[in-house]
Amino acid sequence: MLTVWAILIDGFIYASWLFLVAAGLTVIYGVMRILNMAHGSLYALGAYAAASALGWYYAQGGDQLWIAFAIIAVSAILIGAISGLIIERGLLRLMYGRDEILMLIITFAVLLILEDVMKLVWGTTPYFAWQPYAAMGRFNIDVLTVSQYDLLVMALSVVIGLGLWFWLERTNMGKILRSIIHDREVSEAMGVNVRRMFTITFMIGATLGAIAGGVTAPIISVVPGIGVEVIVLAFAVVVTGGLGSITGAAVGAVIVGLARATSIHTMPELELFIIYAVMATVLVFRPHGLFGLAAARKI
Amino acid sequence: MTEILRTEGLSRYFGAVTAAEDINVTISEGEIVGVIGANGAGKTTFINMVTGYLPPSQGTIAFDGSPIKGMGPRKLMRKGLARSFQIPQLFLELPVIDNLAIALSAAEHRQFQMIRPVRTPERIKAADEILEQMNINHYRDEMVTAMPQGARKLLDIAIAMLGNPRMLLLDEPTSGVSMEEKYTLMDTVMEAVRQRGLTVLFVEHDMEIVQRYVSRILAFASGEVIKDGPVDEVLADAKVQELVTGKHHRTPEKEGDA
């Protein structure tokens, strides 16, 4: 029974983290049809930015938790939005209209470049920013210890999920984006500034990735390669849920999160295996993921 | 004459859109049938269902006396049912000769050969013959991308004929081709068809062309066959005149929506 609770708690904590990581990826794909391999690098950028900003703050003798949170938010949003803008305006823009698979390879090139840019800027020694995590403390449910920081991540994940839903379903811009998703050419003909929408969408998606990295920074040691590891998890989540669907990303995150927690508490050797096994199983029965749609070809 | 194709109650819905509704058609061996109808009348949908590309929502299809519903294009091609496309479906980045050689190797059931080149002397000879017959032999070694629309249409039809079909469904063979070229193109195609003794059903918007090449017409409107019979009778029909051949029957063609 205890294991069940542990699985549920860990599973949902992990799921909310997965959703944070995957949300930006699925938003960008949904609107722009670009599967952004560099998403993991944006995550890593956010983590580095937050970790070094926090490091600076605590070195100044700062000890206010809320300032620490503000620092995470500001540094992650700044670096996410700016790199998103640079990548979209400087590169992707030149490539629109090409095959999805080519866009994937282009973002792979971006990933390769960003990996080394980060090494050149931040070096290869790890960065630690555990203070906010430690300061939040823990509490016990029976004999299980839960960190409050993790609960905060969970809350953030819910807020971001709802925010995205509101943005896409209830705002004017969301309406425009949905028309682009439905038919890019037609909405362009009707006067929608698709390019501007793409810039905004990419910046938002990139920022989401950086935020995910920023809030993760206090939990991990920030080292080269974290982005490369994270991207494959995010892929698993969005492919399971259905590429381009926010609901899909949420459901995918919960499924993958629970599956991983189950594995960790019962068969730890199978941790990575389980995640992809879940994904493969879903795809066998639903080739385009749980909430994905296949496009029929007209002849 | 023996019956070759029969559909009963054939219908297809796309959500709320009715693309085909209760189509009952019987075609005999050797017939040349024209299909007319405004844009969106369901002509392509009909061909798609008959050739196994689209599963019908309702109804049955029989080819050569046996039911074929549920079979895909691959199986039906083996049974002798071939088609061409409104927008030619070709291997754009391959030379014309290879487009044909692949079709020939598939028709011989040799598509899984790993060492023997696809361009065997026999296939090259057969390909050259049909290129000559279709009058597109000067494109032989060019990429398909270098061909104009009319030549692509002919190549598309040539490929369909390489499978040795008994019945050929041509979806708007002359669309996207200039007025003057249309007749030459149709003459070429019809001559090839006659030589092979094929049963043909072809979709066409131009009534003059229809009248010139067919003996029987199916008139489609909003997914239904509103009239089926000899050319003069169908074209004289009031409903057909109103819904199909009226003043605006030549609606602009949509290109490149594949």
Place this chain on the structure above:
Amino acid sequence: MKLERTELSLIGVAIAIAILAQFSPNWLVFTLTLAISTALVVMGVVMLMRAGLVSFGQGLFYCLGGYAVGLGGRFLGITDALVLVGLGVVVTTVVAMILGLLMTRYREIFFAMLSLAFSMILYGILVKSHGLGSTDGFGVVDWTLLGFTPGDGQATTTALMLALVLALAIALFLNRYFKSSIGLACEAIRENEVRVEYMGISHRKVLYINYVLAAAVGSVGGSMTALAAGHVDPTMAYWTISGEFVFIAILGGTGHVAAPFIAALIFTLVRTYAVELAPNAWQMILGIVLLLIILFLPKGIWSLFTRKKGAAS
């Protein structure tokens, strides 16, 4: 059987390399062996690309080939290099035949991601296998070749000879394969699947055969790497390694069997220096070069995916 020009050139180059290797320093022989092995894996990526598919998980088969050599020597007591390579091919073929059933349903980014996922599954398993050294991997036993035991300093050259022979055989086969019915059918599928079905060709079957063949070829590359380097570890299946294979494939283009070999040689040589001179800029160089090829050399590879402009074959 009449040999055509490409075949004669391939044989000629292989013989030339074999002769030159006798007078070359060890490091060069070793680098050549690695380049040839890498090229074989890349050849698999190219085979898939010709069918319009990009695999970000060819490392799966590379790793299987490598581990088959390692495990076969360690647990089955096999020492003959050819038998070890054959073992890798068998294991890989079986795995590919199972995965192929699923993979052939996917195209474009789905194929790319799913292939990536499968290679990461293997990576995940190997990393957690403590008996196999986890992330460190383990050493490959000393091997023999058809009864000949390479003495001190001979192993590198012997490995190169074996790699040359295997690569030559594979290249000769693929040169014909690319022009065969099934080879052209792969390109036809890339161009237009609808037409392929209407021609009476099963695209699933064609893609399946091509997928399994590409896997088997990749496994030989992995096995040869293991034999030459004397070591295997799980990174062989890590997805960034597969990304490098994609990079090399794009660098060389899909126009000719020799392209992957040339590209792999350039890649391996440049890496040897770059890793020493600018260890933190190597990936950046790769990324920038990749973008430059895509932007300015679209013909080699991009005629593949654009489906519009004419291209030389």
